[in-house]
Amino acid sequence: MVGLDSLEAFIKAKLNLTLNIKLFSDNHIHVENNDNSEKIEYDEGTKTVSFNTKNLSQPEKEELGRLLKIAFEKHNKLLLEEKSEETIQNLRLEESSEESISVLSYFKDIIPPEDYESLRASLYVDSVFKKSVAEGELSGDKIYHLKGDIIKKHGTRGLNICKIYGAGYFDTMIRPLHELIGKVPDFTKEKFDERSNIIIKESAFAVFVQGQWSVYRVEAEIKEKIKINLGYGIRFVNIHGIGDDLVEKIKRVIPNIENAYPNIEKTLEESVGIIFVKLRFP
Amino acid sequence: MIKDVITFEASAKEDILSFFDKSVDDEGLIVEKDNPSQRVITLEGEEISLKEFAGIKRGSEIFIKSDLISLMNLSDHI
Structure with a gap:
């Protein structure tokens, strides 16, 4: 097997390692498939042997697969x-x-x-x-x-x-x-x-405004949640939004809610694209 | 690095599957190489696609999905 011999020779000459199951049990093994690395590389710091399947010949690949399976079956290695x-x-x-x-x-x-x-x-x-x-x-x-x-x-x-x-x-x-x-x-x-x-x-009686909601949907969801919360005797609704777009939508809708419920008390906190509004019913 | 783990990059998924006599069918699902009509299933009895494939654990070759809940459960057993 010319290909496999060349792999063994490569490992021995370049990395001073021997291609056997001990190599697989004593080191961290990494398998990759890319154009950026040699067929085998060794990182002494992390004791990592990296095999690049793209540069391996068919016999070399078969040998890698055989050793991986032994490591998996006999040495309880997990492939991840x-x-x-x-x-x-x-x-x-x-x-x-x-x-x-x-x-x-x-x-x-x-x-x-x-x-x-x-x-x-x-x-x-x-x-x-x-x-x-x-x-x-x-x-x-x-x-x-x-x-x-x-x-x-x-x-x-x-x-x-x-x-x-x-x-x-x-x-x-x-x-x-x-x-x-x-x-x-x-x-x-x-x-x-x-x-x-x-x-x-009931999502903690709060409204978590979602990205795909229109302004109208935001308003409808808040009003619906107010109705549900009052049904449970909960006299507040919290509104959460993440992202500049949602912050804007919520800020546009709040005046409409205040118009619909004139006695409502509002607390608004906003920072780096995150908004929190608490509406309380006295 | 987690002990006793052999890692592979996403681009080597098909090589890893091939070492374990698996391939991928037209729908992107992992199947037995010598019997492509037989799809591989996870411990939960779900078919698994190449995209979802995260790894293999010993115990009659347990195939692992890459979603958060599957990895959370795997973490408890390694």
Whole structure:
């Protein structure tokens, strides 16, 4: 096998390594397919051997595949696309933060497992969002895809959990509600489940304005939410918007809402493309 | 770097699949190379496309999707 011999010779001569399973168990192995690197490169710092399949001959490719399969089957190696590996590392980093540990350990046994899974994912989405804000760019696409992943698995309820966690309502509504158990007579776990379910279902009685909504839709959604909230005896509505376009839409609509409800009291906070409006009924 | 992980870049996905005797059908779904009518499924019983493919875990070749929830669950088991 001329091709394979050349690969072995290449590794030995250029990298002072031997092409065998030990190479795969002792080093980090990376597989790529591009025009930018040699068929094999070695990074001593990270002990990474990179194979570029584009520059390997067929026999060399077959040998790489054989060794990868041995590493996978006998040495319990996991094969993972690099972006997914990066996501897992970021996820682990995020989940090791004091805030995440506090949130996740508190809610793990008090909300349903599906909601807990959505909450965990929401913490990650929130960390990506905060990072992008800190870096001065709202990473709309990335956030959109991550939220899409939650919707695919947990539907609208998962998305609601993501929105209300991001807006702080797990801390300001759901946690205080849970803390009432044992403090308020007759406030049981069943009552907590029932009420927290309403909070999630109704997006914490808030309106999260979405990018594709027209100005008319924004106004209609706010008025509808006011009606729902008053039905529950909730005498306020919070409005959240992210992005310059949404900030403008919300600011255009608020005077119409004030006209429709003349006694309403308004608080408005705005910073770097983020707007929060609280409307209270006296 | 996560211990005991072999990484690959997105452009090498088809090579990795080929090493495990898999290919991609006309609809972009991963199938058995020698029986293209047999689609590969994830632990959740879902078909998996090349675009969604994130990796393979040992245990009768468990195929992993790249969505956040799948990676979160994978993270708990590696």
